[in-house]
Amino acid sequence: MATFMDVHSGFVGVSGAQLREAHDADLAIEKDEGVHFDRAWLDSESGKVFCLATGPSREAVIRIHERAGHPAAEVYEITAEV
Amino acid sequence: MATFMDVHSGFVGVSGAQLREAHDADLAIEKDEGVHFDRAWLDSESGKVFCLATGPSREAVIRIHERAGHPAAEVYEITAEV
Numbered sequence: 001m002a003t004f005m006d007v008h009s010g011f012v013g014v015s016g017a018q019l020r021e022a023h024d025a026d027l028a029i030e031k032d033e034g035v036h037f038d039r040a041w042l043d044s045e046s047g048k049v050f051c052l053a054t055g056p057s058r059e060a061v062i063r064i065h066e067r068a069g070h071p072a073a074e075v076y077e078i079t080a081e082v
Numbered sequence: 083m084a085t086f087m088d089v090h091s092g093f094v095g096v097s098g099a100q101l102r103e104a105h106d107a108d109l110a111i112e113k114d115e116g117v118h119f120d121r122a123w124l125d126s127e128s129g130k131v132f133c134l135a136t137g138p139s140r141e142a143v144i145r146i147h148e149r150a151g152h153p154a155a156e157v158y159e160i161t162a163e164v
Contacts, residue, residue, distance in 0.1 A: 005123050005125070039164065041087050052123070076123075079126040080126065
């Protein structure tokens with residue numbers, strides 16, 4: 001199981017409730033790919049969202065985000081954390 | 083107190099020990115600006131590092147990272163998280 005940080009763009013003006021809704025859409029289907037979306041952070045001014053996830057592969061993370069309706073612009077596999 | 087996610091580039095090939103060293107350099111001086119660097123995630127293949135911090139302002143986060151020797155390419159103020 002690996003850890004991933006992914007980055008979305010275009011969430012300008014999005015509320016906390018809308019972030020929760022988007023996150024819930026991931027959670028609803030994440031088990032299909034053995035992924036878990038742990039946390040997400042939004043900057044509604046720049047429209048950036050950062051998601052921290054665990055899963056078997058980058059592709060699995062990408063597929064869940066795509067199916068949930070918010071494809072990630074970038075997905076990074078984490079090699080170390082503190 | 084606000085929450086920030088910042089992004090560094092250029093950490094290609096960096097080890098977990100080197101990430102810890104860089105993080106410790108922030109921790110050593112963060113109190114000067116009332117900042118706290120909570121966590122950091124590295125992808126040593128792309129060279130990206132994501133840091134989660136709390137502090138009084140974006141500028142305070144920027145100043146600590148600059149003084150610690152690793153200026154952040156981007157600093158985002160978090161408006162919501164899940």
